[in-house]
Amino acid sequence: MPNLRQAMMAAAGASSGTATFWSWGGNDQGQLGLGTWVEGVNYSSPQQIGALADWSSSTDGLRICIGGPAGTIKEDGSLWTWGANGSGQGGRGTTSSICSPVQIGSLTDWETLTCDNSSMGSLKTDGTLWMWGRNGDGQLGDGTATNRSSPVQIGSLTTWSKLEMGAVNSCAIKTDGTLWAWGQNTYGGLGNGNTTTESSPIQIGALTTWAEVSNGSYFSIAVKTDGTLWAWGQGSNGKLGQGNTTNYSSPVQVGALTDWSKPACGLGFSACIKTDGTLWMWGNGGSGQVGNGASDETNTSPIQVGSLTDWSKLCIESSSSGNASAIKTDGTLWVWGRNSSGQLGQGDTTATSSPVQVGSLTTWLESKSGNNAIFGTISV
Numbered sequence: 001m002p003n004l005r006q007a008m009m010a011a012a013g014a015s016s017g018t019a020t021f022w023s024w025g026g027n028d029q030g031q032l033g034l035g036t037w038v039e040g041v042n043y044s045s046p047q048q049i050g051a052l053a054d055w056s057s058s059t060d061g062l063r064i065c066i067g068g069p070a071g072t073i074k075e076d077g078s079l080w081t082w083g084a085n086g087s088g089q090g091g092r093g094t095t096s097s098i099c100s101p102v103q104i105g106s107l108t109d110w111e112t113l114t115c116d117n118s119s120m121g122s123l124k125t126d127g128t129l130w131m132w133g134r135n136g137d138g139q140l141g142d143g144t145a146t147n148r149s150s151p152v153q154i155g156s157l158t159t160w161s162k163l164e165m166g167a168v169n170s171c172a173i174k175t176d177g178t179l180w181a182w183g184q185n186t187y188g189g190l191g192n193g194n195t196t197t198e199s200s201p202i203q204i205g206a207l208t209t210w211a212e213v214s215n216g217s218y219f220s221i222a223v224k225t226d227g228t229l230w231a232w233g234q235g236s237n238g239k240l241g242q243g244n245t246t247n248y249s250s251p252v253q254v255g256a257l258t259d260w261s262k263p264a265c266g267l268g269f270s271a272c273i274k275t276d277g278t279l280w281m282w283g284n285g286g287s288g289q290v291g292n293g294a295s296d297e298t299n300t301s302p303i304q305v306g307s308l309t310d311w312s313k314l315c316i317e318s319s320s321s322g323n324a325s326a327i328k329t330d331g332t333l334w335v336w337g338r339n340s341s342g343q344l345g346q347g348d349t350t351a352t353s354s355p356v357q358v359g360s361l362t363t364w365l366e367s368k369s370g371n372n373a374i375f376g377t378i379s380v
Helices: 004-011
Strands: 019-025 043-048 064-066 069-073 079-083 098-103 110-115 119-124 129-133 148-153 160-165 169-174 179-183 198-203 210-215 219-224 229-233 248-253 260-265 269-274 279-285 297-304 311-314 323-328 333-337 352-357 364-370 373-379
Touching (some): 064 110, 064 364, 064 373, 069 119, 110 160, 160 210, 169 210, 219 260, 219 269, 260 311, 269 311, 269 323
Antiparallel strands (some): 019 373, 064 069, 069 079, 079 098, 119 129, 129 148, 169 179, 179 198, 210 219, 219 229, 260 269, 269 279, 323 333, 333 352
């Protein structure tokens, strides 16, 4: 397996593609995609997945995901998955797990990808919505509670714009700015004012001003077009940012500011980048994942991480339980939190409660952290 420096030198002379693909951290389910799956063998430094440089050069952060399954959309629009597959979340028509990327079908019209620990979802370039994997809580949105081992289209609409998946439910924004949710609703995570589970998409309110949304574990946060921040669902650990641990079954505003921009949720914590490039986090910080230099505190309201104004992209998947990652405007990648499997990419297993840089490269395009591992693509 080539190391980071060797592969970057080799990739510089590659004649095809635009990005190399890297992974590191825990590999107990083959989620790193390295072709190996040995119990207890993890990687504490970035490892290249394959030798090709034909992975996505997207900088929108929506083309790779890691939970129990893992997947990516390549530059050509093809869909690839690997890792855990007990519920068919790999989308390959089976429940057999694999440790190397395998293409799903032959289509090249896949656009965005998201996942949780046991399901996956994607939007195609034509605006259609597709889901697969575990469906015991109706989180696939197909009107049933039946697991699906191959992608199934949800309805027939072509107006889906953004999709996010949490532990047991899903949410999406349409092109008209409306917000929709489906799946388990025990703590009000669907945001529709009650706790009734729904196996098909239902609209949250009637507003058409939703811009961004992120789905965590039993909760969600979202930003409207006016820059206000909203949260709903399970409030334990203060992850709704309300100064308390109360559950809310309808969206409630977080503070009164109008400069919020890019939200992200982990298993028990939340984060958002403001329009001024500052980074804010709140919720469970027991492993240092809120990045404020403390490793044993819970924050029920947003707190700023450092004082820098150059944060560009949050790279947190809903399955991220104890660590986080983000990319700065200069293309550097930063990580913090739990490091028991080497998921911080520092060559060790020492945790940190403040952001640390992964290597010295300034060519990171996108990244995702989740399930004790991190992925990233590097421009070549």
